[in-house]
Amino acid sequence: MSNYNNEMVEKFRGNFLKEVEANVEEGDWVKMCMQCGVCSGSCPLGPHWEHPPQEIFMLIRANKREEVLNSSSMWMCTSCYNCIARCPRGLPITHIMHGLATYAKRLGLAPKQQATAKFAQLFWDNLVKTGRVNELKLGLSLYFMNGIGEGIKTSLKMKDIGLGMLKTKRMSPMEMLGGHGCKDAKGLHAILKKAKEIEEAKIGIHGA
């Protein structure tokens, strides 16, 4: 358990809804859910969610903190925005799911081997480096994210797709040597550092 998690348990003792409202992106919308289930029925990966959005909302209100934050559910969000478009109460469900996933990760409670959680971090680290995504490095880091053995297996499986992308000039080995990027990557890094500081101060993460 991280210190941050212990502090938040202490701070919001017994009121997970309040905690979500304070610390999760768009979390103050959660109380508006009327349990109609349209979001769950509209979700393309819905059948794979341990708890679909409607259940997540009720679990939050029922104080099931660990059950929500340990869940792989929110990580199954494809950002298709079907739930947002259809919610009769207008809840920004996609963003709440993203927010819950991020919060679980910050607390150290997100499932450790969740593939999308890992990929999302790889994606962020990749784009921050130069300010633009390096697709080749991103692809390779994804294939090898579970170690060398699995990486080689996945790379072989993806070989034909890679060759197709190379042949149609939609991928270039030259990207390994640096590739595209912002000229003012330094300025961008300063902006992101400041934004992170402000956000962490708001939700009580210190000295991270």
Add this chain to the structure above:
Amino acid sequence: MAKKSYSFYPGCSSQKAASSSNYQVSVDAMCDVLDIELNEIPDWNCCSASIGYAGGGELPRLALSARNMALSEQAHPGQDIVATCAACWLSTKETQERLHSDKDLLAETNTALAEAGLKLKNDKNVRHMVEVLIEDLGYDELGKHVKKPLEGMKIAGYVGCQTNRPFGIAGESFENPMYLDKLINTMGAEACETYEKKVSCCGGALAFSEPEKSQALIKDIIESAYDNGADMIVTPCPVCQMNTEVYQDQINAKYGTKFKMPVVYYSTLMSVAYGKNGKEAGLNGHIIPAKQLEAIAGK
């Protein structure tokens, strides 16, 4: 029509030798015919797409798009921001709206931007290229430039998610938007009117992290195009394009299907119909060749 100028946000996947570089090629060809000037936002950065949340959280993610918008305000005052990528458009527009409705968040964003000497007024419209085509030019104007009508071709208009939800195109429904079908018909081809997977999700970024679950979705999208008699699929989104094109062999191996369905962009169709050659239309950028379009472009 007089030349129309926009502040253009191309996005990572449109860059040279990136996964939708052929989209950019066809957009350039299309804009050349329609007298649309795209002024690239100087030194733009990635928007972090829809998967950026987990690493970036809220404010750093908003700051990414805010930087692009501030640079656009500096370099191209008075010009709307236009994106061709669905995720670029969505992230930027979302940031624009969020910061418009939350003054504290705008102030915090500006505190971050000040670290690089930037300031955001947040007074610009953020639009998708499709909106420019439909709203600023209109179907009549788009039809006037057709030199080679795409006669005899049946096309499934796959709108997908992020050019459709949560913002979409004004006047269109989320469940059955008609603009892509109208564009197809305007180019002289026939849109599959009953294509039921028009706004279904391809898995997006989860095609990378959850390939089996996503490929099950992609299979249905392609299968439905075949069921509707389509010769090819057309889409406005780089991720939709890639997901529905490049995994067809893997899907065939797993499900015993025999998919070989070309998937092109609306701008590919338009470039060919406007008389551009195959290279100008980006047709050489497709792993599954769009042979019918190649034949028309080669005439």
